[in-house]
Amino acid sequence: MKTRSITLCVNGRDYTFEVPHNRTLLQALRDDLKLTDTKYGCGSGECGGCTVLINGKDNINSCLTLAAEMEGKHITTVGGLTKNGQLHPIQQAFVELGAIQCGFCTPGMVMKTASLLAHNPNPSEDDIRRGLEGNICRCTGYENIIRAVQKASQMINASATQCAGGACS
Amino acid sequence: MSDLTYVGKNIPKVDAKEKVTGQAIYAGDLQFPDTLFGKIVRCWEHAHAKVTHLDLSEAAKVPGVVKVLGPKDVTQKLYNCGVLDLLASEEVGHMLGEIEDQRIFTDYVRHQGDAICGIIAETQEIAEAAAAKVIVKYEPLPVYLQPEESAKPDAIQFDARKPGNKAFQLPEQMFPNNVYGWGDVDAEMAKAELIIENTFQLPKVKQCQIEPHAYVALFDQRGRLSIWTSTQMPKLVQNKLARLFEMPLSKLNLIPTTIGGGFGGKLGMIFEPETCAMALAVPGRHVKVQSLREEDWVASESRHPGKYWLKIGFLKDGTPVAADALFTADTGAYFTHATGVPFTTGAWLIGMYKYGAVRYKTNAYYTNKAPSGAFRGYGNPQTNFVLEQTVDQACRQLGIDPVEWRKRWHKQVGDDGWCLGIPYASSSLTECLERGAAKIGWAEKRAKYANQSGPKRRGVGVSVMNHTSGAMPMLLEHTVAKVKMNEDGSAVINVACSDVGAGSHTALTQIAAETLGIPMEDIYIDNNMDSAGFDVGSHASRTAYVGGGAVMKACEDVNRQLIERASTRLGIPVDQLEIKNRQVVSKDGKASMSVKEICNVGVSNYINPANGERNGVPGQIQGYASHFPSHNSPPFGACFAEVEIDIETGQTKVVEMVIAHDIGRAIHPPSVHGQLAGGAQQALGMTLTEEIRYDEKGLIQNNSFFDYKLFGPLDMPKLTTILVENPDPGAPYGLKSVGEAGTVNPVGAVANAVSHALGIMFTEAPITPERILKAVNERGIK
Numbered sequence: 001m002k003t004r005s006i007t008l009c010v011n012g013r014d015y016t017f018e019v020p021h022n023r024t025l026l027q028a029l030r031d032d033l034k035l036t037d038t039k040y041g042c043g044s045g046e047c048g049g050c051t052v053l054i055n056g057k058d059n060i061n062s063c064l065t066l067a068a069e070m071e072g073k074h075i076t077t078v079g080g081l082t083k084n085g086q087l088h089p090i091q092q093a094f095v096e097l098g099a100i101q102c103g104f105c106t107p108g109m110v111m112k113t114a115s116l117l118a119h120n121p122n123p124s125e126d127d128i129r130r131g132l133e134g135n136i137c138r139c140t141g142y143e144n145i146i147r148a149v150q151k152a153s154q155m156i157n158a159s160a161t162q163c164a165g166g167a168c169s
Numbered sequence: 170m171s172d173l174t175y176v177g178k179n180i181p182k183v184d185a186k187e188k189v190t191g192q193a194i195y196a197g198d199l200q201f202p203d204t205l206f207g208k209i210v211r212c213w214e215h216a217h218a219k220v221t222h223l224d225l226s227e228a229a230k231v232p233g234v235v236k237v238l239g240p241k242d243v244t245q246k247l248y249n250c251g252v253l254d255l256l257a258s259e260e261v262g263h264m265l266g267e268i269e270d271q272r273i274f275t276d277y278v279r280h281q282g283d284a285i286c287g288i289i290a291e292t293q294e295i296a297e298a299a300a301a302k303v304i305v306k307y308e309p310l311p312v313y314l315q316p317e318e319s320a321k322p323d324a325i326q327f328d329a330r331k332p333g334n335k336a337f338q339l340p341e342q343m344f345p346n347n348v349y350g351w352g353d354v355d356a357e358m359a360k361a362e363l364i365i366e367n368t369f370q371l372p373k374v375k376q377c378q379i380e381p382h383a384y385v386a387l388f389d390q391r392g393r394l395s396i397w398t399s400t401q402m403p404k405l406v407q408n409k410l411a412r413l414f415e416m417p418l419s420k421l422n423l424i425p426t427t428i429g430g431g432f433g434g435k436l437g438m439i440f441e442p443e444t445c446a447m448a449l450a451v452p453g454r455h456v457k458v459q460s461l462r463e464e465d466w467v468a469s470e471s472r473h474p475g476k477y478w479l480k481i482g483f484l485k486d487g488t489p490v491a492a493d494a495l496f497t498a499d500t501g502a503y504f505t506h507a508t509g510v511p512f513t514t515g516a517w518l519i520g521m522y523k524y525g526a527v528r529y530k531t532n533a534y535y536t537n538k539a540p541s542g543a544f545r546g547y548g549n550p551q552t553n554f555v556l557e558q559t560v561d562q563a564c565r566q567l568g569i570d571p572v573e574w575r576k577r578w579h580k581q582v583g584d585d586g587w588c589l590g591i592p593y594a595s596s597s598l599t600e601c602l603e604r605g606a607a608k609i610g611w612a613e614k615r616a617k618y619a620n621q622s623g624p625k626r627r628g629v630g631v632s633v634m635n636h637t638s639g640a641m642p643m644l645l646e647h648t649v650a651k652v653k654m655n656e657d658g659s660a661v662i663n664v665a666c667s668d669v670g671a672g673s674h675t676a677l678t679q680i681a682a683e684t685l686g687i688p689m690e691d692i693y694i695d696n697n698m699d700s701a702g703f704d705v706g707s708h709a710s711r712t713a714y715v716g717g718g719a720v721m722k723a724c725e726d727v728n729r730q731l732i733e734r735a736s737t738r739l740g741i742p743v744d745q746l747e748i749k750n751r752q753v754v755s756k757d758g759k760a761s762m763s764v765k766e767i768c769n770v771g772v773s774n775y776i777n778p779a780n781g782e783r784n785g786v787p788g789q790i791q792g793y794a795s796h797f798p799s800h801n802s803p804p805f806g807a808c809f810a811e812v813e814i815d816i817e818t819g820q821t822k823v824v825e826m827v828i829a830h831d832i833g834r835a836i837h838p839p840s841v842h843g844q845l846a847g848g849a850q851q852a853l854g855m856t857l858t859e860e861i862r863y864d865e866k867g868l869i870q871n872n873s874f875f876d877y878k879l880f881g882p883l884d885m886p887k888l889t890t891i892l893v894e895n896p897d898p899g900a901p902y903g904l905k906s907v908g909e910a911g912t913v914n915p916v917g918a919v920a921n922a923v924s925h926a927l928g929i930m931f932t933e934a935p936i937t938p939e940r941i942l943k944a945v946n947e948r949g950i951k
């Protein structure tokens with residue numbers, strides 16, 4: 001397998017490394033960069049567990065994305081939302097509203113929420129349900145997750161917190 | 170309200186922050202230097218076959234492959250990956266007979282996904298590439314997908330010890346005539362004025378925990394075998410592995426990782442045997458096994474499918490004179506849980522209503538499907554589909570309101586629960602039914618949807634359930650808890666109890682905080698298995714109940730010691746002292762000593778050289794409890810569901826659901842609500858969309874989330890959960906379980922709502938659009 005050197009900007013930090021052409025972003029994050037906060041749930045775009053944020057706004061399934069295609073883009077993972085140990089309002093809302101059980105879907109859900117709120121700061125309940133479609137949770141019945149997204153939207157709007165994605169130098 | 174400080178409070182879960190930041194470490198996240206990667210090579214092309222030829226030589230030649238392991242390169246011992254044999258007395262064990270029938274790698278494929286061999290390589294990619302070079306030749310055998318086929322006299326026998334491919338029936342010694350129940354069913358049934366008799370078909374449903382199984386194992390130079398696993402049952406899996414690899418428990422080091430969902434899917438051993446066998450083959454190096462999502466459906470256990478025949482006789486006034494039942498369970502390719510689920514499926518039937526007489530029988534057969542096993546509810550969702558629809562059909566014919574019938578005939582305090590001889594000590598089911606009915610608007614909706622026309626039909630249904638808190642007296646119930654009081658007065662609770670995500674570590678911390686009277690922040694739950702005493706593990710909705718009981722007792726042991734020491738120092742009798750606000754105080758309020766001081770001087774204890782006196786009572790305080798609960802405090806619950814069915818497309822939309830649960834006391838209310846809501850998602854799937862499908866060769870057709878439809882955020886109904894809190898007298902802080910309950914009664918409630926909407930009872934789950942359309946067309950409903 002041919003390899004090539006790529007530079008990825010993840011959570012505001014540049015990483016330059018060698019990857020085979022077919023390396024997915026999920027593999028690059030987890031196996032090459034040892035950033036295991038993004039989860040493998042299915043590897044085929046069906047569970048949303050591997051959702052990350054691109055350029056602070058769009059969400060992608062990192063298991064379906066080639067790492068090499070992500071050059072020059074800002075990638076945010078759930079660990080990158082936490083600044084100086086301070087939880088992001090979305091994370092805060094997930095904690096407070098009991099939206100986390102086993103927590104395995106949580107990184108993907110939080111990043112999907114970040115993307116949803118970046119596009120639509122005041123989503124209705126239906127917008128939220130639609131927006132989270134594609135991210136499977138087997139623990140919570142989604143109920144508390146939906147409440148958490150509503151709360152996060154209020155918190156963000158009230159505090160004027162900036163978009164989730166960090167810029168690289 | 171209650172005067173409790175921590176119990177019953179709506180506080181964030183103890184592990185929520187590490188999970189929401191991605192800092193929680195699941196088994197697949199583990200990184201060790203010099204790690205090798207293990208690949209379990211499975212049979213994907215046959216469901217029943219003999220391996221006639223296995224050639225690993227080409228795979229072994231792939232650069233980077235460290236070792237290849239065939240069936241003969243690993244232990245030949247048979248095992249049962251379930252754990253029930255560790256939880257039953259020797260006497261009961263004898264009744265069950267031979268239940269060990271699995272091998273690490275096999276030359277006799279009994280289901281698609283059986284493991285053939287293992288590859289250990291420097292990278293995952295190399296392991297995968299080498300797996301593709303394994304040459305296997307098979308002699309295909311006839312495939313049996315239903316018990317009726319495998320039970321035929323001329324069918325190939327899976328196991329010479331189980332003639333007729335019959336894995337299990339209720340053993341005669343314990344259940345005369347292989348029957349569980351009471352009374353003379355034939356005589357009582359003869360009095361019936363209405364008999365409802367049906368055979369229901371139950372689907373094979375997957376746990377679908379979102380974390381695929383992953384492990385790391387290491388066989389080190391001291392001869393210790395370490396295994397990192399997200400098992401639900403650390404102690405029992407440690408025991409199982411120690412037996413399989415013939416090692417003392419002290420050499421089997423099980424390190425539990427964060428559990429990415431279990432639901433029974435991580436109950437007992439899953440791929441731990443294969444992973445450990447690989448680690449034993451490469452001493453000194455970590456071996457990581459990351460299984461694939463698509464592997465999960467073929468290689469691991471699911472809920473038991475089967476046929477459930479149920480006949481209930483009623484008098485015109487609704488009296489259920491007799492119930493007669495036979496569950497023909499499909500245990501799949503191996504024995505696994507062929508005893509447990511077939512038994513409990515009848516136990517939940519028995520625990521529910523005051524029949525005049527009841528007779529439950531069950532037979533479990535092998536088939537060439539993936540093994541059946543534990544899945545949240547353990548037979549109860551199956552029973553709910555069958556029993557609750559039968560009751561509603563009777564109510565319809567008798568003209569009795571289904572809620573009123575259930576209020577009249579459900580078991581009450583003093584009646585025997587699921588285990589005959591263990592009576593209910595509490596029951597709030599009537600209140601659950603009343604509050605749930607009021608919330609959903611039962612009476613109005615029942616009347617409103619009685620006569621409908623047009624393409625969209627609505628219906629509203631009810632279902633009730635009973636469950637258990639722990640598995641006593643049928644299975645061992647035991648948890649050890651140790652509480653170490655640090656010198657600053659903070660506490661570390663050492664237990665083997667796992668938290669599958671349901672919030673049990675939070676509940677245990679609350680119970681400890683409440684009992685010790687110290688803040689939750691000052692308490693840490695330590696899960697180190699070398700130091701932790703025994704615990705059964707996370708199953709049977711037991712952790713808050715049995716683990717909580719153990720933690721409470723161990724904390725009481727600490728309190729006793731604190732008071733004794735304060736008594737010695739203050740010269741006040743122990744019965745005059747109590748603990749309040751982290752102080753041991755005399756009841757007259759005149760003297761006190763802080764808990765911190767007592768703990769501190771217990772550790773930093775000095776002798777004054779001048780007078781030879783100590784500065785306090787020496788010795789670090791540790792509380793201990795080895796707790797065997799004396800009851801199983803069964804919870805009840807009532808669920809109400811409203812559905813809308815499009816009779817032109819067959820689509821069912823669950824519009825609203827109300828679940829009222831008899832929780833005794835909610836230790837952590839958000840977790841209780843969360844269990845009910847999450848359980849509902851699984852129950853709705855089983856009722857409406859989820860089923861593992863096989864082709865005629867026994868190959869799974871839908872091993873992906875794309876083809877195996879789970880309820881998503883848009884599919885879920887508007888949901889209200891009501892916690893009915895009347896503390897159970899025998900339970901720690903009065904709590905009853907909720908872990909499995911959520912998956913149970915939405916099943917019957919939705920099925921009954923569907924029949925209310927259409928006037929058709931569906932005996933086959935899931936009730937898919939295809940089945941609805943077929944039934945609607947057959948009956949000419951327009």
Ligand code: FES
Pocket residue numbers: 039040041042043044045046047048049050051061062063064
């Ligand atoms: S792991 Fe990418 S969608 Fe499931």
Ligand code: FES
Pocket residue numbers: 099100101102103104105106136137138139140379429430670
């Ligand atoms: S919290 Fe477990 S899958 Fe969502």
